[in-house]
Amino acid sequence: MEGDHEVWAGPLSGHRTVVVLLNRSPEFRIITVQWDDIGIPPKMVVEARDLWKHATLEKRFVNKVKANVRPHACKIFLLTPLPLSE
Numbered sequence: 001m002e003g004d005h006e007v008w009a010g011p012l013s014g015h016r017t018v019v020v021l022l023n024r025s026p027e028f029r030i031i032t033v034q035w036d037d038i039g040i041p042p043k044m045v046v047e048a049r050d051l052w053k054h055a056t057l058e059k060r061f062v063n064k065v066k067a068n069v070r071p072h073a074c075k076i077f078l079l080t081p082l083p084l085s086e
Contacts, residue, residue, distance in 0.1 A: 005031050005069070009038035017079045018051075023069035031075075032066035040079065049078040 004025035010018055017038055021031040048065055049056045067075050
């Protein structure tokens with residue numbers, strides 16, 4: 001926990017990771033999660049699926065993911081590593 005926000009993460013099968021960004025503040029917050037903090041190898045490219053919206057984000061993420069979280073709300077993402085292109 002850091003101030004008025006929390007980050008929760010855990011490993012899933014298939015090298016996937018679930019991450020919860022919780023904003024306990026009465027204001028919008030940009031919450032950033034570094035790969036080092038949640039056990040994803042550095043430089044790993046992942047796709048993020050927003051589990052509330054049931055949609056995969058178009059952007060790919062490297063080293064971190066960040067999101068603008070509404071007051072007293074949370075965002076939940078399923079992070080899936082992408083294979084290296086050859």
